[in-house]
Amino acid sequence: MAQEEQLGIGIDFGTSNLLVYVKGYGIIFNEPSVVAFDIESGEVIAGGHDANAMIGKTHSKVIVSRPLRDGVISDMDAATALLTYAFQKVKGLKQIQNGVCMICCPSEVSQIEQEALKELAEQMGIGEAYIDQEIKSGAIGSGIDIYTPKAAMIVDIGGGTTDVGVLSLGDVVLSRTIPAAGNYIDLEVMKYLRKQHNLVIGSGTAERVKIEGGTLIASDGKRKVDVYGRDLITGLPSSAVVTSKILYELLLPIFDEITTAVYSVLEQTPPELAADIVETGITLEGGVSLVPGIKDYFEKALGLPVTLAEDPLMAVVSGAKVLLSNKGNYLVAPQD
Ligand SMILES: Nc1ncnc2c1ncn2[C@@H]1O[C@H](COP(=O)(O)OP(=O)(O)OP(=O)(O)O)[C@@H](O)[C@H]1O
Ligand SMILES: [Mg+2]
Structure with a gap:
């Protein structure tokens, strides 16, 4: 049988x-x-x-x-x-x-x-x-042929972690994981509203604010997001407005951390593989790579070609x- x-x-x-x-x-x-x-x-x-x-x-x-x-x-x-x-x-x-x-x-x-x-x-x-x-x-799901001796670099910015890795000949050569990712951004949004507006919000609201207003484009600062929560002092329901300019400023130091992690992996990458990456560049995936302006941001920050996975949430x-x-x-x- x-x-x-x-x-x-x-x-x-x-x-x-x-x-x-x-x-x-x-x-x-x-x-x-x-x-x-x-x-x-x-x-x-x-x-x-x-x-x-x-x-x-x-x-x-x-x-x-x-x-x-x-x-x-x-x-x-x-x-x-x-x-x-x-x-x-x-x-x-x-x-x-x-x-x-x-x-x-x-x-x-x-x-x-x-x-x-x-x-x-x-x-x-x-x-x-x-x-x-x-x-x-994620590299395979982004359409990269990892089974060749040509290096590929992946940056996966998810909810809990950002994963940076170099692949060659079908496997990971070196990698680094850091906590600067989606949830971390949400926490920064919560901290900002608490400090600047005495507004306490939940993690779901913070995530919505990030998705609706988050940007890495400096000139994209005029969008406004309404936020509802509880006033820290009166204890009553309250609201505030967050502009995408504020979110741009909150995102920059977090993306700086990610850039530093990418640099630290590049610094440890063997020269022949590093030479490949100058040509192949980096591929971005994970939900946070949907933030507007991310491709230009990393191209400027790293001086390397950047490709955004076709469907960053489905690549893995x-x-x-x-x-x-x-x-x-x-x-x-x-x-x-
Ligand atoms: N359009 C968007 N703009 C900004 N962030 C987004 C967008 N869409 C989703 N995200 C964020 O992406 C994150 C989820 O991404 P993803 O599904 O890749 O994470 P995960 O695989 O569950 O987490 P991890 O791999 O870290 O364990 C969440 O923080 C979510 O808020
Ligand atoms: Mg993931």
């Missing part, structure tokens, strides 16, 4: 967003990495978008959890619950016990953190699990889909 084909599963479990690909089904889940539980029964009451909408708005019987912090699992129960929720959304999904999965993680995660990802796959009952670096899958999971077919065999370009 012919052996049943394994179910291929690609997972980009990001701090902000969970993306799951299943062979034959496509992307089955692309929603925020958030899950809500009923405290008494322990049952999952919402996941993804629905759970994200509950952040900061729950009563005492509901708890909302983000399973990842800074790119790594910080709450294993919540991570398992969210993945289970994601798989259950697909009616008639074949048994995942016979599955083989590729989970992508930031480049500097420890052995213990990698074990946690394997444990997650085990808890899900997935037969076989591989862990690979998200800059590698698209690459995981490809990596599934060669399960960590780094020199061989995966077959479809």
Whole structure:
């Protein structure tokens, strides 16, 4: 009897967003990495978008959890619950016990953190699990042929971390992970409103302000974003207006940090690979690379050509889909 084909599963479990690909089904889940539980029964009451909408708005019987912090699992129960929720959304999904999965993680995660990802796959009952670096899958998903001796440099600015890496001959040569990323920007927005307007806002509002008004174009400063929260002094609901000029000024020092991290990786890059990067430049991916003006910003800051991934939020999971077919065999370009 012919052996049943394994179910291929690609997972980009990001701090902000969970993306799951299943062979034959496509992307089955692309929603925020958030899950809500009923405290008494322990049952999952919402996941993804629905759970994200509950952040900061729950009563005492509901708890909302983000399973990842800074790119790594910080709450294993919540991570398992969210993945289970994601798989259950697909009616008639074949048994995942016979599955083989590729989970992508930031480049500097420890052995213990990698074990946690394997444990997650085990808890899900997935037969076989591989862990690979998200800059590698992101590079493949951005359309780069990483299986040549020509270096490529990737900068993935996600929610929890910014990952900078150089790839050659199918694998990561060197990399660096820093916390200056989306959540960090949100915190700066919250700090600014608290300090300048005595306005306390939630993380969801800060994220909206960043997305609606954030810019790296100096002349793009006139857009206004209305912000609602609670006045620090009176304790009553209150509002403020933030201009994109303010957000530009908040973003600059954070992008300076990212630029410094890119420089530090370039300084350690072997000369032959550095010579390639002068030509191939850097590829940007991750949700924060959607900030207007980012390409010009890095071209000026680094003096290198910059390419923005076609779909910065999908690059990692698209690459995981490809990596599934060669399960960590780094020199061989995966077959479809
Ligand atoms: N248009 C936009 N402008 C600015 N930031 C954005 C935009 N769209 C999404 N983001 C931000 O991108 C981040 C999410 O990106 P992404 O999904 O790549 O992160 P992640 O993979 O979940 O996190 P990580 O890889 O760090 O674990 C969030 O901080 C989100 O607010
Ligand atoms: Mg990511």
